[in-house]
Amino acid sequence: MQYRSQAVAKPYFIGAIALFIGQVVFGLVMGLQYVVGDFLFPAIPFNVARMVHTNLLIVWLLMGFMGSAYYLIPEEAETELHSPKLAIAMFWVFLAAGALTVLGYLLVPYATLAKDTGNAVLQTMGREFLEQPWPTKLGIVVVALAFLYNVTMTVLKGRKTSVSLVLLLGLWGLALFFLFSFYDPNNLVLDKYYWWWVVHLWVEGVWELILGALLAFVLIKVTGVDREVIEKWLYLIIAMTLITGIIGTGHHYYWIGTPKYWQWWGGVFSALEPLPFFMMTLFAFSMVGRRRREHPNKVATLWALGTGVMSFLGAGVWGFMHTLAPVNYYTHGTQITASHGHLSFYGAYVMVVLTMISYAMPVLRGRPANSRAAQAWETWAFWLMTVSMMLIALFLTAAGILQVWLQRLTDTPLPFMAVQDKIAFFYWLREAAGMGFLLGLLVYVASFFVKGEREALA
Amino acid sequence: MSHSFTKSTARNIFFGGALFAFLLFLALTFDTTRALPKRDHRENLTAAVVRGKYVWETHDCIGCHTLLGEGAYFAPELGNVYKRRGPAFIKAWIEAQPTGAPGRRQMPQFHLTPQQLDDLVAFLKWTSEIDTNNWPPNIEG
Numbered sequence: 001m002q003y004r005s006q007a008v009a010k011p012y013f014i015g016a017i018a019l020f021i022g023q024v025v026f027g028l029v030m031g032l033q034y035v036v037g038d039f040l041f042p043a044i045p046f047n048v049a050r051m052v053h054t055n056l057l058i059v060w061l062l063m064g065f066m067g068s069a070y071y072l073i074p075e076e077a078e079t080e081l082h083s084p085k086l087a088i089a090m091f092w093v094f095l096a097a098g099a100l101t102v103l104g105y106l107l108v109p110y111a112t113l114a115k116d117t118g119n120a121v122l123q124t125m126g127r128e129f130l131e132q133p134w135p136t137k138l139g140i141v142v143v144a145l146a147f148l149y150n151v152t153m154t155v156l157k158g159r160k161t162s163v164s165l166v167l168l169l170g171l172w173g174l175a176l177f178f179l180f181s182f183y184d185p186n187n188l189v190l191d192k193y194y195w196w197w198v199v200h201l202w203v204e205g206v207w208e209l210i211l212g213a214l215l216a217f218v219l220i221k222v223t224g225v226d227r228e229v230i231e232k233w234l235y236l237i238i239a240m241t242l243i244t245g246i247i248g249t250g251h252h253y254y255w256i257g258t259p260k261y262w263q264w265w266g267g268v269f270s271a272l273e274p275l276p277f278f279m280m281t282l283f284a285f286s287m288v289g290r291r292r293r294e295h296p297n298k299v300a301t302l303w304a305l306g307t308g309v310m311s312f313l314g315a316g317v318w319g320f321m322h323t324l325a326p327v328n329y330y331t332h333g334t335q336i337t338a339s340h341g342h343l344s345f346y347g348a349y350v351m352v353v354l355t356m357i358s359y360a361m362p363v364l365r366g367r368p369a370n371s372r373a374a375q376a377w378e379t380w381a382f383w384l385m386t387v388s389m390m391l392i393a394l395f396l397t398a399a400g401i402l403q404v405w406l407q408r409l410t411d412t413p414l415p416f417m418a419v420q421d422k423i424a425f426f427y428w429l430r431e432a433a434g435m436g437f438l439l440g441l442l443v444y445v446a447s448f449f450v451k452g453e454r455e456a457l458a
Numbered sequence: 459m460s461h462s463f464t465k466s467t468a469r470n471i472f473f474g475g476a477l478f479a480f481l482l483f484l485a486l487t488f489d490t491t492r493a494l495p496k497r498d499h500r501e502n503l504t505a506a507v508v509r510g511k512y513v514w515e516t517h518d519c520i521g522c523h524t525l526l527g528e529g530a531y532f533a534p535e536l537g538n539v540y541k542r543r544g545p546a547f548i549k550a551w552i553e554a555q556p557t558g559a560p561g562r563r564q565m566p567q568f569h570l571t572p573q574q575l576d577d578l579v580a581f582l583k584w585t586s587e588i589d590t591n592n593w594p595p596n597i598e599g
Contacts, residue, residue: 030532038563046532188511189498232468240475243475258497330595332593333529407598
């Protein structure tokens with residue numbers, strides 16, 4: 001690697017992958033509970049498994065973003081990281097806070113956890129994705145601020161590129177909007193309104209800036225295309241992201257008590273949200289097509305192209321499918337939402353972090369790329385995970401369409417649980433696809449241990 | 459892209475566009491804030507409703523159920539459960555959990571006090587009276 005301090009990225013990447021495995025295992029538990037309702041009950045009720053599943057996702061993606069930034073920023077700024085020690089210390093704080101919180105979910109009834117962590121003093125718990133006790137939330141803020149201080153100081157003293165500027169904007173935005181997680185008003189409508197300022201403005205706002213910056217960085221490295229061209233694309237993509245995505249928040253304001261005009265604002269703008277993702281796909285393929293070098297790390301290029309395609313499918317196409325109010329009226333809160341959630345998180349954020357790890361990890365381990373054999377394993381992992389996730393999304397979509405029909409569209413709507421029984425077949429298929437995903441993940445982890453001959457290392 | 463279209467043009471579109479979108483969003487939020495009292499009937503937010511929301515949150519109900527369509531998709535929508543089932547049924551149901559029926563989805567026993575049950579029902583009643591633009595499509599949620 002070019003700068004010694006980039007090495008702090010390594011524990012972040014390893015930690016991220018470890019938590020990713022945990023996330024997928026709990027996903028499989030939940031998938032089974034969908035069809036074998038009393039599986040692991042009462043030891044791990046569904047809601048507990050779900051908190052672990054989603055919170056691990058958030059923590060490992062944040063860890064992946066931080067690791068990526070610690071790798072990227074020194075190289076872009078052409079200087080050592082401001083404080084490698086702080087970065088390492090924060091890694092352990094973050095890991096400990098994450099582990100303690102997950103153990104809290106698993107070992108203590110949630111109401112007891114709330115009581116013992118002072119939720120009565122500052123009420124923030126019990127809202128989807130924001131289930132963490134407030135001390136954990138505060139810990140996240142502290143880690144984020146220390147991290148932002150570290151990378152911002154590095155950029156300030158070094159070269160300022162558009163890639164690092166966009167990355168910093170995304171990361172600062174992430175920290176800023178997280179502050180709304182501390183606001184939990186008694187009025188449910190207000191609660192929901194500002195809850196989306198964390199959730200939507202993260203994943204369909206500032207996180208996309210991070211996604212764009214990381215993708216741009218890897219593309220600069222593996223294609224050798226002129227930075228000016230890549231950064232121009234980056235600005236255009238994220239311009240479209242924020243122009244469509246911010247007002248696009250309105251697609252969550254159709255049925256929660258907010259005024260009816262959001263059905264137009266949210267519908268029109270969020271219908272355009274696929275555009276930046278489509279541009280991202282074009283961008284990745286066009287840059288790889290115009291490449292000026294043959295980088296030996298082929299599989300990193302594959303991940304980068306995959307991110308473009310799958311984020312467009314998951315966030316773009318699957319999002320568009322149910323974003324217009326007349327459609328959403330029937331699909332809101334069904335398995336259609338679940339299918340979109342899975343494919344978009346995987347296609348956009350999981351894949352971009354894995355792209356970054358795929359590019360950076362060999363360098364952190366002292367070589368420009370892994371051996372041909374190791375890359376072959378990783379390529380298998382790429383296809384296994386990507387195809388499995390596509391199947392998960394398709395099976396959930398099938399389940400969702402049937403659910404919408406049986407529960408909401410027919411003349412004789414059936415109760416929720418009666419419908420769930422009827423669509424169990426698709427839940428079984430989803431669970432099978434989930435096993436395929438776990439297999440892919442295990443192959444992925446194994447690829448780090450495959451040695452192979454050195455001749456592949458050009 | 460042509461050479462006349464430079465990176466700084468793209469950057470200006472980004473900053474200008476993002477700022478415009480954000481200001482528009484704030485303006486819409488301002489208008490929504492003014493319009494909300496008529497729709498969320500906040501005048502009916504009694505102490506019981508507020509306590510009920512606390513019971514709802516501290517038992518992670520959202521981890522299985524949806525509320526106005528948001529949450530988990532494992533168990534029925536509860537935004538309109540007050541209208542679907544009524545207060546007596548809701549309380550009896552919660553007290554009877556888990557059913558223990560083999561292979562069926564199970565809801566934990568939360569050991570709620572009679573006061574907590576009443577508060578939770580008050581919260582669900584208040585929620586069912588929010589103007590949701592006629593969502594959900596029917597009583598089944």
